Amino acid sequence: MRVTLLGTGDTTGTPTVGCDCDTCQLARDPSDELREQLRRRDVTFTADGGVERTRFSVHIHNERTDESLLVDFSPDFRHQFLREDVALPDAAVVTHVHFDHLDGLGNCYRLVDDIDVFAADETDPETGESVAETVASDYAYLDQVSVEAQTPLESFETCGFEVTLVPVVHPPLLCYGLTVEDPETGARFAMTGDTCYDIPAASRRQLAGADLLLAEALVPADLCEYHPLGGDHHDSDGVPRTFGTKHMTREGALALAEELDATQARLVHAAHFYPAEEAFEAALAVDGEQYLLP
Template identity: 25%
Template sequence: MVVTFLGTGTSQGIPVIACECEVCHSVDFRDKRLRVSVHLQINDKSFIIDSGPDFRQQVLRERIKTLDALLFTHEHKDHTAGMDDIRSYNFRQKKDMPIFGRASVIEQIKREFFYIFSDFKYPGIPRVEVNIIENTPFLVEGINVIPVEVMHYRLPVFGFRIGDFTYITDANYIAPEELEKIRGSKVIVLNALQKESHISHFNLSQAVELLKELKPDKAFLTHISHKLGLHAEVEKELPAFIRIAYDGLKFEV
């Protein structure tokens, strides 16, 4: 499996519009963050988790020529807003795009992209194959995916475990039974919004504490806000097995 971080930022991205902080003015490319998303290349299969507002820019940057499925963690717009651009893959691959999400996510997508689901299909609109998932393992193109339910304040969100890789974003609580699904992962991606406490996201110390408990070989932090600090400075504070993800970072599992 080859994992590529398409975006590692929050709903506002970095730089934040009109912000004058040192992170938003940083010249370090690692401090430039599009909305959070990740691409998984598993043998000949290509999946993306979440299609935020920067989806088009992200797949062009990474030259992703094929896409076999799109998985959604939850229904917030910074995770779904770019889905219209899957139509390029429809045209190229000549098939409907399988999308996977819990019922609430699919309902939001139907509201946001109502024209996809209307009785009259305007020429050139995206074509999708809807797959509603629950908190039980499911198959995507023959690959087993284990959903991990986490809480984003009061909103249930799915993380996903595929083999030895677990990806979790937009969480501030994970129940003990869901943590058991994660244990044994060699690589874990976890959100760490900022250093201060937050109502709906793990902060840096909470994410580090949880990763120390789970003990993966390697861990990456994502869904980073400008309030976390400069990438180069914050990374010095972390245990050796934890790194801060950045847009375009690739690694193998």
């Protein structure tokens, strides 16, 4: 199982369009020290030598079957696939219907002959539709796409993997993480999806014990003071593990990874609000990282 992090950023990505904050400037023009650190992580630099966190997406290749599973359709789909030169997906999963996880689906037009897109079958009180129904209605014009509704916490097979959608908490919409397991090798990948720290117990059990865990970590905890709702789900030292109500802090993501006993954890969905001196620290993923799971 080869996992490629196509997009590791939040809704605006890093660097953010029109932003000249220190973090975005450092992403555009990394210092020699940062560039060397990132080279050791085998990241992909941009044509002009910068680094990126484009909108979220993950590519998972099954080397046994030579099939590829895509998790979420980033609006940066075209750029990501050209940059990383990975195979087009044979199937995909959509975790929720926010644009930064879904709007790249239109790129399937003329690129693939057919693709199964898996999404949850639970009706969202906010939209009156399940994620599967929203994807099917919004992209009805794509004849290549077949939407397959799936029940959360019940595994299904695709691309030679066993995949399970995992309910998380990302108000006001229903949202899901997932696990992907190779039944032949036992390799196990997990991701939280967009969520606060307060993930249900059944979901935590499903996410536990992964070889690689992607945990959403929008901002460092000290930035909660700038959110209108502050922070939530504080630890014993009073550190907020949730930013507002629907995203984890860096500290929350690290605590969750330890609790879930992941062999390796990478923090994703990071915003450009991280201070420049912290924005590319070792735990925070950047686009282009690859992991070969046993």
